[in-house]
Amino acid sequence: MYSLQFTAESTSNxxxxxxxxxxxxxxxxxxxxxxxxxxxxVLIGHDGAKHKKHPAMTGRAHRLVNNCGFHVAVIDAPGHGDRPRTAHDERERAALSEAWATGEPVSPIVVRYNEHLAELSLPEWRATLDALQELPEIGTGGPVGYFGVRMGTATGVPLVAVEPRITAAAFGxxxxxxxxxxxxxxxxPVEFAMQWDDEHIPREAGLALFDAFAxxxxxxxxxxxxxxxxxxxxxDSAVRFFARHLGGAVTSPA
Known part of the structure; x- marks a missing residue:
C-alpha cells in the first residue's frame, strides 16, 4: 500500500x-x-487530453467544497497531465489526430483508448482512495462520490461497479x-447527462447506457x-445531487 505525500499547498477563496x-x-x-x-x-475523473487541474476540474471542485463542505480529489490519468506518455499513448494520440484531419470517425479510437486507460486507472483510483481515507479529515467509512464525464465516465463506471465505498455517481x-x-x-444513485444532438454518440446509445444502470x-x-x-x-446540478446523497447541504446558490 502506498502512502500519500503532500508536495505543495495553497489557499484561495x-x-x-x-x-x-x-x-x-x-x-x-x-x-x-x-x-x-x-x-x-468526491472523486473526479478528468476528460481525455486534460489533467487534474484543468479549469473544469478546478471549477467543479470549488463548487463542491464551497457549497457543500466536501473534500474533492482528482488524479492524472495514465499518459495525462504530469504523467509520462508511453509508446501506446503516442500511437493512440497520433491515430486520433489523423482521424480528425481526414474526417474519419474518431469514436472507435476513443473507445479503444479509453478502455485501455480504464483498465490501468482502476487499481490507481482504489489505491488513491485507500490513501485519502487515511487522512483524519476524511477517514474510513465516510460517504464517497464519483463525478466524471466523457473519459471520466469511461474510467469511472468500471470503478464504481466494483468499489463499494462509492455510494453515488454522476456520469455523462x-x-x-x-x-x-x-x-x-x-x-x-446515478445522475446521467447527455446531449440530445451529440455528434459523436448516437442518441439511442446514450439512452442505452442510462437504461443499463441497475x-x-x-x-x-x-x-x-x-x-x-x-x-x-x-x-451545479451535480453539486445538488451529491449534497443529497452524501449528506451535505448546499450553503449558497449552486
Whole structure:
C-alpha cells in the first residue's frame, strides 16, 4: 500500500488546494479552508487530453467544497497531465489526430483508448482512495462520490461497479459496449447527462447506457445541443445531487 505525500499547498477563496502523490500517481486534493471536521469525499475523473487541474476540474471542485463542505480529489490519468506518455499513448494520440484531419470517425479510437486507460486507472483510483481515507479529515467509512464525464465516465463506471465505498455517481457524455456491461453492476444513485444532438454518440446509445444502470434511483438529464454544448448548470446540478446523497447541504446558490 502506498502512502500519500503532500508536495505543495495553497489557499484561495476559502479552498485549500494540496498537491499529492500516491506512489508515482500525481493528484490534487481540495478541502474547506475552515478545517472543518470529517466530511464526505468526491472523486473526479478528468476528460481525455486534460489533467487534474484543468479549469473544469478546478471549477467543479470549488463548487463542491464551497457549497457543500466536501473534500474533492482528482488524479492524472495514465499518459495525462504530469504523467509520462508511453509508446501506446503516442500511437493512440497520433491515430486520433489523423482521424480528425481526414474526417474519419474518431469514436472507435476513443473507445479503444479509453478502455485501455480504464483498465490501468482502476487499481490507481482504489489505491488513491485507500490513501485519502487515511487522512483524519476524511477517514474510513465516510460517504464517497464519483463525478466524471466523457473519459471520466469511461474510467469511472468500471470503478464504481466494483468499489463499494462509492455510494453515488454522476456520469455523462459517453457510451461503449464495455461501459454498458459494467453499468449493469452499478446499483448506487446515478445522475446521467447527455446531449440530445451529440455528434459523436448516437442518441439511442446514450439512452442505452442510462437504461443499463441497475440503480433503483437514477436520473437522466437530456439537453438540446451537440456534445460540447452541455449547459454549465449541469455541474451545479451535480453539486445538488451529491449534497443529497452524501449528506451535505448546499450553503449558497449552486
Amino acid at each position: 476559502g479552498v485549500v488546494e494540496r498537491d499529492f502523490t500516491v506512489g508515482d500517481i500525481p493528484g490534487v486534493l481540495w478541502s474547506p479552508a475552515s478545517g472543518a471536521d470529517r466530511a464526505p469525499l 457524455l459517453y457510451w461503449s459496449e464495455a461501459v454498458v456491461e459494467k453499468a449493469k453492476e452499478i446499483t448506487v 440503480s433503483t434511483e437514477k436520473t437522466l438529464h437530456a439537453n438540446a445541443g451537440k456534445q460540447g454544448e452541455m449547459p454549465r448548470f449541469e455541474a
